[in-house]
Amino acid sequence: MAALRQRKGGKVKESRQESKEPGVAGDITQKMTSDTWTWWTVAWVAFRGLVGVLLGLLTCVYMATLHENNLWFSNIKEVEREISFRTECGLYYSYYKQMLQAPSVQRGLLELLSDNYTESKRTVNLLQRMNIYQEVLLSILYKVLSIQAYLEPVYFYIYTVFALQAVYVIALYITSWLLSGSWLGGVLAAFWYILNRVDTTRVEFTISLRENWSLPFFALQVAAISWYLRPQLKPMQQKVALWQVFLATLCFCLTWQFNQFIILIQALVVFSLDCLNFIPAKQATLLHVVQGSSLLVVWVMQFFNPMILGSLALSFILGALIIKPFQRLRGAGVLPARLGTLLLRCLLVLCFTCAINYVTKKALRLRSDEHIYKFVKAKFGFGSTRDFDANLYLCEEAFGSLPLDTFGRLAGTLVLHPYLCGLCVSLGMVASAALNNLCGCKGFRSQKVRKDGDAVHVRPDVAYNVVHAVFFGILALSTMRMKYLWTGHMCAFAAYSVCSSELWELYLKVIRCHRKSKVRRIQNVVPVVLLAFLCYKFYPKMVGEISELREFYDPDTVELMTWISSKTPKKAVFAGSMQLLAGIKLCTGRVLTNHPHYEDQALRERTRQVYQIYARRSPEDVHRGLRAAGADYAVLEDSICHERRHRRGCRLRDLLDAANGHIMDGPGGNDPDLVPAPYPRFCEEIKKDSAAYARLFIRVFQNKTFHVYKLTKGKKSSKNNRVSSIDA
Numbered sequence: 001m002a003a004l005r006q007r008k009g010g011k012v013k014e015s016r017q018e019s020k021e022p023g024v025a026g027d028i029t030q031k032m033t034s035d036t037w038t039w040w041t042v043a044w045v046a047f048r049g050l051v052g053v054l055l056g057l058l059t060c061v062y063m064a065t066l067h068e069n070n071l072w073f074s075n076i077k078e079v080e081r082e083i084s085f086r087t088e089c090g091l092y093y094s095y096y097k098q099m100l101q102a103p104s105v106q107r108g109l110l111e112l113l114s115d116n117y118t119e120s121k122r123t124v125n126l127l128q129r130m131n132i133y134q135e136v137l138l139s140i141l142y143k144v145l146s147i148q149a150y151l152e153p154v155y156f157y158i159y160t161v162f163a164l165q166a167v168y169v170i171a172l173y174i175t176s177w178l179l180s181g182s183w184l185g186g187v188l189a190a191f192w193y194i195l196n197r198v199d200t201t202r203v204e205f206t207i208s209l210r211e212n213w214s215l216p217f218f219a220l221q222v223a224a225i226s227w228y229l230r231p232q233l234k235p236m237q238q239k240v241a242l243w244q245v246f247l248a249t250l251c252f253c254l255t256w257q258f259n260q261f262i263i264l265i266q267a268l269v270v271f272s273l274d275c276l277n278f279i280p281a282k283q284a285t286l287l288h289v290v291q292g293s294s295l296l297v298v299w300v301m302q303f304f305n306p307m308i309l310g311s312l313a314l315s316f317i318l319g320a321l322i323i324k325p326f327q328r329l330r331g332a333g334v335l336p337a338r339l340g341t342l343l344l345r346c347l348l349v350l351c352f353t354c355a356i357n358y359v360t361k362k363a364l365r366l367r368s369d370e371h372i373y374k375f376v377k378a379k380f381g382f383g384s385t386r387d388f389d390a391n392l393y394l395c396e397e398a399f400g401s402l403p404l405d406t407f408g409r410l411a412g413t414l415v416l417h418p419y420l421c422g423l424c425v426s427l428g429m430v431a432s433a434a435l436n437n438l439c440g441c442k443g444f445r446s447q448k449v450r451k452d453g454d455a456v457h458v459r460p461d462v463a464y465n466v467v468h469a470v471f472f473g474i475l476a477l478s479t480m481r482m483k484y485l486w487t488g489h490m491c492a493f494a495a496y497s498v499c500s501s502e503l504w505e506l507y508l509k510v511i512r513c514h515r516k517s518k519v520r521r522i523q524n525v526v527p528v529v530l531l532a533f534l535c536y537k538f539y540p541k542m543v544g545e546i547s548e549l550r551e552f553y554d555p556d557t558v559e560l561m562t563w564i565s566s567k568t569p570k571k572a573v574f575a576g577s578m579q580l581l582a583g584i585k586l587c588t589g590r591v592l593t594n595h596p597h598y599e600d601q602a603l604r605e606r607t608r609q610v611y612q613i614y615a616r617r618s619p620e621d622v623h624r625g626l627r628a629a630g631a632d633y634a635v636l637e638d639s640i641c642h643e644r645r646h647r648r649g650c651r652l653r654d655l656l657d658a659a660n661g662h663i664m665d666g667p668g669g670n671d672p673d674l675v676p677a678p679y680p681r682f683c684e685e686i687k688k689d690s691a692a693y694a695r696l697f698i699r700v701f702q703n704k705t706f707h708v709y710k711l712t713k714g715k716k717s718s719k720n721n722r723v724s725s726i727d728a
Helices: 020-071 078-083 088-101 105-113 133-145 153-180 183-195 210-228 235-254 259-275 281-301 312-322 335-364 370-379 388-394 405-412 416-438 460-478 480-499 501-510 516-547 555-567 578-588 601-614 619-628 652-660 682-688
Strands: 004-006 012-014 573-575 633-637 697-702 706-711
Touching: 020 153, 020 183, 020 516, 078 088, 078 555, 078 578, 088 105, 088 133, 088 153, 088 578, 105 133, 133 153, 153 183, 153 210, 153 460, 153 480, 183 480, 183 516, 210 235, 210 281, 210 460, 210 480, 235 259, 235 281, 259 281, 259 312, 259 335, 259 460, 281 312, 312 335, 335 416, 370 388, 370 601, 388 601, 388 652, 405 416, 405 480, 416 460, 416 480, 416 501, 460 480, 480 516, 501 516, 555 578, 555 697, 555 706, 573 578, 578 633, 601 619, 601 633, 601 652, 601 682, 619 682, 619 706, 682 706
Parallel strands: 573 633
Antiparallel strands: 004 012, 633 706, 697 706
């Protein structure tokens, strides 16, 4: 009887004890079914991964199409293409062009290591001063691949940058997929990134800007950290994830000069989670070591750039590692005692950070980044300043607070509402879990966000992304340029908020209609409905953007660059605004007095000296300053001399007047200690061709926008030598 099993219909089934054949067949069938399921799983995962790749490629093509349509890039002249690399973008691209024009890679590298063209009368190691390894690598690849017959150098450059946008979207796709457990979350994150491109990227019109190179690697790093912090990850998987974090962090730090400030904030995130026992002590230590190691490797690759050793990020990481043995929340004690211990540990890290940073900067005599601290101090109301460099940042819209209309645009694409909702709920759960940790409960490592008794469990990877969103959100609110670090991650986190079974389970528990089947249906139906709505609403708009055709048009700048290339010596030195000189370097290869890469004290002092052409100074003072900088020609721009873009007090001439102690022109108040300038404004007075100015400056070119003057040796010159046409 034991060998038989009675069925409901009265039939009997022979057991495997009576006949082995059916049992063997059953084993084979079961094995085949298991293999089929495994192959189906692999195929399904591959399909979802392919969707992420296709969405990345779609973004790449979309951005490239917009760039082409805005400039008609394929049909304009080479000089116009180069002029389209505005401000510092032109400076960075010029080194790619310089490497391609060099007779060999070795010769090109030597020219970068001992450059005499970027700053007159100075020899600069550009690989140390600037983050241009990407230009060097691309130029080498372009030569090695031997694709000159098929692809122009400029297209190889811009297509690479647009391809990095594909990497960016794929990284967001992976992050959202890891957090939510749903590939639809990744699709939603990619859609939101594309729809909010005005606030997530500016790659289409500032291609070679450093952030367009680095932010894709930053997104990859966040995805790798999210994977590394996932619970129940195998040791080998953790090692692979940690190496991915290191490589992504290294690439990020190597491609952007602001890396130290971003790494500092990220180190604060890891430190906070470690203090509150959200992540294991070993993982936090390894993440700090990876961050510090990446900075040190970049320090070596940039020929021991002292700014990296003197960065707050490296000082903070060292401080956090020094007090590591005392950092965990362990031992007995009531909540007030634990809070006191936590505050003491934070204070110790702060003290170690300040001490290490102070000693390092004193030992290295480092002053390259002091303008940033002056800017931060003035920005947050710790006293006003007349410092020219600090005010130059304060008056730039990109370094101001985040405009309110940003939230209107984000709300219009429906990304803001789920982001704020998910962030508030997740932040509340993190706060509750942190309180439990402070009260002495065990750290939380569960795979799901659930509520067991009074303890709220939060996954480490979710906790990291929540705190990451808060820290970088604060940074974006304070400084508009940094919003691109926040908005991309916002898309991934908002998608997690929509697709997370954990959050939907919590919502349904609140209204007492929780069922797992209902959670699964909602988790899949809501993102599909949202994606369908976004496609319906924004597809016509995207088609319209792609269909809109424009053309690059800047005849005055083209005329200026053509004249400089044909009518001035190749080693002539030009003085002017930082933005214009970057274009002159790219288009003509002439020597510059100053440029937009502002992370050098001596260069900042020279820039202030050159900018006196827009201040109220005597012609002798201006001439003396330009000559000291090695200038042969000075380019004056009417758009700066008669600037109306900024409000009073933020025009370049106002910043110079205040720094010189002179009363600003125009209606409005002035500080009581400012005095009237003894001389008229140089850029206005020089156009009158009076004897005092004509003796020192000869006008050799002018059009509606630019006036170029050649500096004399100070002797009286004849009016017959002054030329005001392009034939000079």
